[in-house]
Amino acid sequence: MLSEKGKYAAATENRRFVWAEIIWPLVLEINDITFSLKQFQEKREKVCKEKNTTITIASRGLVSLVLKGILLKENDTYSIHYKLIPYMRLKAKCDYATAIHEVRIK
Template sequence: MLSEINSLKGKYAQSTQYRRLIWEDIVWPLILELNRSYFSLEEYQNKRKDYSHNHDISLSKLSGGLISLVLKGILKKEKELYSLHYRLIPYMRKKTNLTYGQVLREICSK
């Protein structure tokens, strides 16, 4: 699946696709499972490892996704914890399925 995406898209589109994958399949489900707006690096790594094993994707393909979400402003790193952007917390409380596109629109809107 990812190899097909990579062959059809350019460098920046691939980065977006990996961020989308990390958000929709690892980070957001982790936040909903924990039922809190933050998680530790260890919790993330365990979730990422499980996802990698279940979907036959190498960990190296998923390695930069978390930092990329921090750089985009979706997550904030504070010491050993990663916390959710404050505008996304109401979605967490409602247990809403939140896509990467919806996240970008929400945090970038005024």
Template sequence: MLSEKGKYAAATEIRRFVWSEIVWPLILEINDVAFSLQQYQQKRDQVCQKNNIGVGATSRGLVSLMKKGILLKEDDIYSIHFRLIPYMRLKAECDYAVAIHEVKIR
């Protein structure tokens, strides 16, 4: 998954992977703005096994998405930023670039 890139490029690559392969498909699958830690872990395990990736990289990606403001955490529940809800309702494709753009617009 990761090529030989710098520290910041690698972190962005991990964030993009976690968002596009785990979080957004999970949101569309459950059709809800929030998901539990257990739901995330199940989806993560499936994706990691399919792509032969360790779970450590994906956990860093989840934390990084929270720091960027795309995901919000309350207890064991994670929810998406309110500006991403229309994409979920339309079941539209929402890649990392769209998500970060929507979150950063004020």
């Protein structure tokens, strides 16, 4: 019997997907801590087409990452949390678990 995921599990899955497939690769690609909504949308279109997933999932994931504090939003510009900058500078792998852990450390 297949069961539907709860809304929290779905939200986490969306965040993980968007972080791993869109945000972090985009940050490494442009080599900058900030990116525009347009840059996100272009990357999202490409990834959603490749992965055969809906844009809605990616959009929800983006909003969810902002709510979790991993991304900061100002107008149409997004930036990664300052604690993730060293990972970007080193071009290191930074999965969702690492990102959420770094952001939550006081």
